[in-house]
Amino acid sequence: VVAALSSWPPVEPGSPFPIANLPYAVSTDGIVVAVGDHALVAGAAAEALGSPHAGLLGQATLADLLAAGPQTWAAVRHDLTRWLSDPALRPSVEPHLVPRDGVPLSLPLAIGDYVDFYASEHHARRLGAMLRPGGEALLPNWRHLPVGYHGRSGTVVVSGTAVRRPWGQWRDADGKIVFAPTRRLDLEVEVGFVVGVPSTLGQPVPVDEFERHVFGICLVNDWSARDIQAWEAQPLGPFLGKSFATSVSPWVVPLAALMQARVPVGSSGGDELLPYLREREPWGLDLALELRVNGEVLARPAYRSMHWSPAQMLAHMTANGALVRTGDLFASGTVSGPELDEAGSLIERFGGDRYLADGDEVVISALAPGPGGTTIGLGEVRGVVAAAVEHPGHARAEDHHQSKSP
Amino acid sequence: VVAALSSWPPVEPGSPFPIANLPYAVSTDGIVVAVGDHALVAGAAAEALGSPHAGLLGQATLADLLAAGPQTWAAVRHDLTRWLSDPALRPSVEPHLVPRDGVPLSLPLAIGDYVDFYASEHHARRLGAMLRPGGEALLPNWRHLPVGYHGRSGTVVVSGTAVRRPWGQWRDADGKIVFAPTRRLDLEVEVGFVVGVPSTLGQPVPVDEFERHVFGICLVNDWSARDIQAWEAQPLGPFLGKSFATSVSPWVVPLAALMQARVPVGSSGGDELLPYLREREPWGLDLALELRVNGEVLARPAYRSMHWSPAQMLAHMTANGALVRTGDLFASGTVSGPELDEAGSLIERFGGDRYLADGDEVVISALAPGPGGTTIGLGEVRGVVAAAVEHPGHARAEDHHQSKSP
Numbered sequence: 001v002v003a004a005l006s007s008w009p010p011v012e013p014g015s016p017f018p019i020a021n022l023p024y025a026v027s028t029d030g031i032v033v034a035v036g037d038h039a040l041v042a043g044a045a046a047e048a049l050g051s052p053h054a055g056l057l058g059q060a061t062l063a064d065l066l067a068a069g070p071q072t073w074a075a076v077r078h079d080l081t082r083w084l085s086d087p088a089l090r091p092s093v094e095p096h097l098v099p100r101d102g103v104p105l106s107l108p109l110a111i112g113d114y115v116d117f118y119a120s121e122h123h124a125r126r127l128g129a130m131l132r133p134g135g136e137a138l139l140p141n142w143r144h145l146p147v148g149y150h151g152r153s154g155t156v157v158v159s160g161t162a163v164r165r166p167w168g169q170w171r172d173a174d175g176k177i178v179f180a181p182t183r184r185l186d187l188e189v190e191v192g193f194v195v196g197v198p199s200t201l202g203q204p205v206p207v208d209e210f211e212r213h214v215f216g217i218c219l220v221n222d223w224s225a226r227d228i229q230a231w232e233a234q235p236l237g238p239f240l241g242k243s244f245a246t247s248v249s250p251w252v253v254p255l256a257a258l259m260q261a262r263v264p265v266g267s268s269g270g271d272e273l274l275p276y277l278r279e280r281e282p283w284g285l286d287l288a289l290e291l292r293v294n295g296e297v298l299a300r301p302a303y304r305s306m307h308w309s310p311a312q313m314l315a316h317m318t319a320n321g322a323l324v325r326t327g328d329l330f331a332s333g334t335v336s337g338p339e340l341d342e343a344g345s346l347i348e349r350f351g352g353d354r355y356l357a358d359g360d361e362v363v364i365s366a367l368a369p370g371p372g373g374t375t376i377g378l379g380e381v382r383g384v385v386a387a388a389v390e391h392p393g394h395a396r397a398e399d400h401h402q403s404k405s406p
Numbered sequence: 407v408v409a410a411l412s413s414w415p416p417v418e419p420g421s422p423f424p425i426a427n428l429p430y431a432v433s434t435d436g437i438v439v440a441v442g443d444h445a446l447v448a449g450a451a452a453e454a455l456g457s458p459h460a461g462l463l464g465q466a467t468l469a470d471l472l473a474a475g476p477q478t479w480a481a482v483r484h485d486l487t488r489w490l491s492d493p494a495l496r497p498s499v500e501p502h503l504v505p506r507d508g509v510p511l512s513l514p515l516a517i518g519d520y521v522d523f524y525a526s527e528h529h530a531r532r533l534g535a536m537l538r539p540g541g542e543a544l545l546p547n548w549r550h551l552p553v554g555y556h557g558r559s560g561t562v563v564v565s566g567t568a569v570r571r572p573w574g575q576w577r578d579a580d581g582k583i584v585f586a587p588t589r590r591l592d593l594e595v596e597v598g599f600v601v602g603v604p605s606t607l608g609q610p611v612p613v614d615e616f617e618r619h620v621f622g623i624c625l626v627n628d629w630s631a632r633d634i635q636a637w638e639a640q641p642l643g644p645f646l647g648k649s650f651a652t653s654v655s656p657w658v659v660p661l662a663a664l665m666q667a668r669v670p671v672g673s674s675g676g677d678e679l680l681p682y683l684r685e686r687e688p689w690g691l692d693l694a695l696e697l698r699v700n701g702e703v704l705a706r707p708a709y710r711s712m713h714w715s716p717a718q719m720l721a722h723m724t725a726n727g728a729l730v731r732t733g734d735l736f737a738s739g740t741v742s743g744p745e746l747d748e749a750g751s752l753i754e755r756f757g758g759d760r761y762l763a764d765g766d767e768v769v770i771s772a773l774a775p776g777p778g779g780t781t782i783g784l785g786e787v788r789g790v791v792a793a794a795v796e797h798p799g800h801a802r803a804e805d806h807h808q809s810k811s812p
Contacts, residue, residue, distance in 0.1 A: 144583050147638065235537070244728055275585075
């Protein structure tokens with residue numbers, strides 16, 4: 001029914017923000033909702049209409065809305081849809097529409113824990129073959145559980161934030177230990193999942209209760225310094241090679257807008273899966289991602305090629321009793337398809353021959369099928385690489401950037 | 407000067423909480439400060455004395471005090487010392503002293519990012535020898551940087567919280583992939599460092615600016631499920647084997663109480679260190695830790711045997727421009743000395759032959775030298791292992807706990 005609706009605010013055919021989408025973001029005016037080329041200042045509109053949701057939508061952050069749970073999410077979405085489709089309400093609502101381009105958007109979440117998975121078999125195999133030449137490309141645990149690790153929540157930044165080339169330590173080709181600006185700055189095309197309803201310590205979230213806890217999705221660029229990462233990551237995993245910045249798109253697309261995009265994932269229906277990872281209804285997503293660097297399309301990864309779904313990630317992440325909190329973010333890991341022009345990182349795309357230069361602009365966007373032939377867009381996550389700067393304490397008096405290898 | 411002071415509240419000789427300590431915790435009455443067997447309800451006392459710090463000390467959490475910075479930390483500590491040592495103030499202050507044992511203490515921090523290091527060479531070598539028999543015990547990066555990884559901040563719990571035996575996935579000795587309660591539940595004796603003053607994205611914290619950012623220290627038990635950890639950790643490090651619970655002591659001992667405990671660490675003065683990791687004044691700590699399980703002392707790890715100092719950890723963690731936030735917690739990793747009865751984990755202590763049973767009580771405590779022959783105590787971090795419970799979604803209809811190995 002929603003599919004057939006059209007909005008009175010004009011929406012171009014094929015717009016990534018039809019009324020069937022209605023993603024949320026946070027601006028200096030509070031919560032905004034995208035429709036076509038406009039953003040609705042949701043709290044002010046709710047106030048003008050005397051909506052019972054004026055309190056939730058009038059907050060300065062999404063936290064209360066995220067925590068409110070599926071019934072409230074559906075009720076708020078129902079009302080937003082009505083406000084933007086019923087011509088009789090136009091006089092009350094229209095004053096609260098602003099041009100979407102002019103709205104400065106901030107980080108949509110106060111992120112508690114940030115977890116990054118590794119859910120693309122194509123990505124895991126390509127990296128495995130590069131990192132362990134002659135060995136097994138895929139490690140033995142990979143098909144039994146969604147491999148993941150905790151990332152740094154404090155350095156998650158909103159799209160548009162400049163990403164400064166980080167300094168770091170690694171061992172160069174001659175065996176020297178150096179401390180210098182990374183020479184292998186990479187990106188990773190990922191999708192992020194935003195937790196709404198918290199769980200309880202000691203209470204795992206079953207795989208089929210994904211929709212009770214997760215509110216929506218966004219785009220993620222997991223910037224990676226490959227030289228730093230390769231040297232530091234044994235035996236405890238990535239740390240400073242990733243923690244300098246992780247960019248997210250400002251718009252959070254609610255799961256309710258993605259029902260037409262649900263597809264099986266690589267692991268769907270596999271008999272070999274442990275029961276806690278078996279989905280009744282798969283939560284793979286038919287997202288067509290696009291990676292552009294300086295305007296050139298470098299890859300079109302398809303999220304439907306992933307092996308693990310976000311519902312499996314959530315079930316696994318909480319299987320030991322770990323809780324999730326409102327605002328927690330977990331990301332898919334690099335989305336890479338079987339072909340090189342579907343690879344979601346430069347190390348895969350160019351086999352280690354090309355990385356990011358200062359000034360490069362990286363833009364990731366995504367589209368999904370919506371109801372009635374509409375297109376659901378995730379917007380984009382954008383970042384420009386800024387040149388490294390030297391800081392006090394990096395070199396000290398000695399100006400001594402190398403030390404002997406053992 | 408402070409060293410010579412004695413408090414009018416009675417303090418037994420050798421008490422871990424002399425007036426030279428004055429650690430902070432958070433109770434239902436707000437911020438409390440330990441002295442002898444008492445706790446001062448700091449906000450109420452400050453109010454009664456018309457102190458300019460009544461606002462900071464009257465908060466429900468330590469956040470504002472932590473963020474206020476070294477000058478304020480010193481001023482507040484100076485006043486607390488005066489209130490508890492000047493007999494003329496006793497009539498105003500005494501009504502706000504309560505028995506320390508009766509005060510229910512909560513988590514002292516809202517933790518942003520939680521990072522765990524791996525800073526004991528003895529621990530790293532013992533684990534390396536067990537995990538890579540025949541290979542190098544110490545990986546090549548270990549002596550060049552403090553190896554660390556991000557842990558889960560949402561499951562950091564205060565001392566006294568029961569720790570439920572987690573379920574998890576691993577490969578058993580026959581190669582079967584099982585999902586069951588861990589059979590190798592371990593503990594790790596660690597020291598935690600609490601960030602007060604935040605840093606700025608893109609601005610590393612030099613190694614000699616540790617005291618400008620870090621407020622104090624606490625005890626940490628990094629509970630670990632070794633079977634889950636061993637199976638999951640390739641290639642991205644520990645995840646569910648650690649994320650079910652991390653216990654911390656309620657008392658945060660300010661750095662100002664630890665000046666007599668400062669000692670060099672293993673890496674101090676090493677020419678081979680890169681300049682950003684070279685301390686002018688070392689921040690190793692002479693902490694005598696004690697591990698008891700069911701009342702039996704199993705180990706006495708000495709923190710002075712660590713290779714990396716917390717100042718080096720902070721400098722490294724921010725060398726890529728990553729920021730730290732008020733309430734961030736970073737832990738040392740397992741503190742283990744050269745002898746087996748100095749080993750801070752059961753896998754080291756008993757070579758894998760003994761782990762924790764349900765009902766086991768684990769208590770970690772620590773003492774440091776204070777001024778004038780006093781002893782500075784960190785209090786304790788305590789936890790009892792609760793039996794695993796099965797949850798919906800773990801088994802599903804099939805009651806099927808095993809799957810075939812590939």
